[in-house]
Amino acid sequence: MELLTKEIREKLPKLYANENKKPEDIKIIVKFFDPTGSWTWYATEGEQNEDNTDFTFFGLVRGFENELGYFSLNELKKAKEGMSGMRALPIERDRHFGFEHTLKEAMDRQI
Numbered sequence: 001m002e003l004l005t006k007e008i009r010e011k012l013p014k015l016y017a018n019e020n021k022k023p024e025d026i027k028i029i030v031k032f033f034d035p036t037g038s039w040t041w042y043a044t045e046g047e048q049n050e051d052n053t054d055f056t057f058f059g060l061v062r063g064f065e066n067e068l069g070y071f072s073l074n075e076l077k078k079a080k081e082g083m084s085g086m087r088a089l090p091i092e093r094d095r096h097f098g099f100e101h102t103l104k105e106a107m108d109r110q111i
Contacts, residue, residue: 003032003093004055004073011099012046015058023104028059028111031094031101032076039063039079041071041091042106060106 011029018026032041043057055073060066076091105111 001090001092001095003076003091004030009046009048009055012043012057014047015045015056017045018103023107024102026103027099028097028101028103028106029099030057031097032091033094034079035089035092041076042101042103043071044103060103062106066107 008030013029026044028042028044029046030043032043033039040062041057041059042062043059045059046055046057048055053074057071057073059068059071061069061071079091080088101111
């Protein structure tokens with residue numbers, strides 16, 4: 001599965017575009033998840049790195065803690081390297097997650 005499609009790239013606001021907005025006004029553009037674990041990444045912004053070797057996202061990361069922060073496409077792709085068995089399933093993009101969800105919903109665990 002392609003984690004970052006052309007459609008998603010076009011919909012993602014550039015990094016810092018939502019800086020002065022309230023969580024209820026910030027749309028989640030893409031959701032990534034670990035199919036064999038509890039980690040979820042909700043991206044609200046993103047852009048290609050200057051050297052074109054990676055793509056950086058900003059959003060809510062739900063893992064050991066819930067935190068707003070940066071994560072990269074390469075990190076998502078490499079997250080399960082070196083594991084075997086069921087735990088080795090790669091990170092996936094939620095293809096059924098629409099663009100109508102807000103950061104506040106994710107922060108409040110409504111989605």
